[in-house]
Amino acid sequence: MAIESRTWRETIIRDAHARLLQVRQEQMADAGGLIVAKDQAHARLVRDQVEKIVGEPVELVIADEPESSARIAAFRESDAPWIVAVKMISEGVDIPRLRVGVYLTNVRSDLFLWQWVGRFIRFVGDVEGSQAAHLFIPAHPDLLTYAGRFVSSASTCCRRRSWCASRGKTGRQPSCATPGRAHPRWRSWRRRRWRGG
Numbered sequence: 211m212a213i214e215s216r217t218w219r220e221t222i223i224r225d226a227h228a229r230l231l232q233v234r235q236e237q238m239a240d241a242g243g244l245i246v247a248k249d250q251a252h253a254r255l256v257r258d259q260v261e262k263i264v265g266e267p268v269e270l271v272i273a274d275e276p277e278s279s280a281r282i283a284a285f286r287e288s289d290a291p292w293i294v295a296v297k298m299i300s301e302g303v304d305i306p307r308l309r310v311g312v313y314l315t316n317v318r319s320d321l322f323l324w325q326w327v328g329r330f331i332r333f334v335g336d337v338e339g340s341q342a343a344h345l346f347i348p349a350h351p352d353l354l355t356y357a358g359r360f361v362s363s364a365s366t367c368c369r370r371r372s373w374c375a376s377r378g379k380t381g382r383q384p385s386c387a388t389p390g391r392a393h394p395r396w397r398s399w400r401r402r403r404w405r406g407g
């Protein structure tokens with residue numbers, strides 16, 4: 211599979227890091243990136259590869275390690291560029307500064323993908339301008355189908371919010387536009403060729 215290819219991973223990581231640097235320069239100075247790996251051994255390989263590319267230490271979070279929650283909290287409050295995890299940051303973890311994601315796991319569940327996407331589409335109230343998220347996923351047919359559904363759902367939310375605003379409606383807006391919750395202004399599903407099953 212593509213996620214096993216060192217060359218493929220390096221291409222994706224370099225593209226993602228370039229995008230993260232752009233986001234830090236143009237939108238959010240402390241923007242961070244999350245790479246989700248398939249297992250602990252894979253996560254360590256990915257972490258080492260990212261460190262060589264970016265030239266600085268990268269946080270690694272593995273569920274079996276007792277200090278993993280503290281590492282996530284420290285990353286949330288820091289301005290470190292990258293964190294690599296297996297599954298710990300897919301659900302229930304709020305790191306609003308995450309803006310770039312790389313999906314290097316072999317999990318093809320729509321629920322897992324949606325939970326992972328949810329880590330990036332957070333609206334931060336004190337950030338001016340675009341708050342787009344940039345997500346890099348393998349071009350596996352299942353993942354692209356799930357991504358298409360998510361784009362459709364987010365677009366519907368944007369249209370509802372625009373309709374309410376154009377008519378002067380106040381009060382509750384669609385939940386995906388509420389500060390601190392999932393926000394629809396994201397883009398850049400990067401499609402890379404998926405090799406193998």
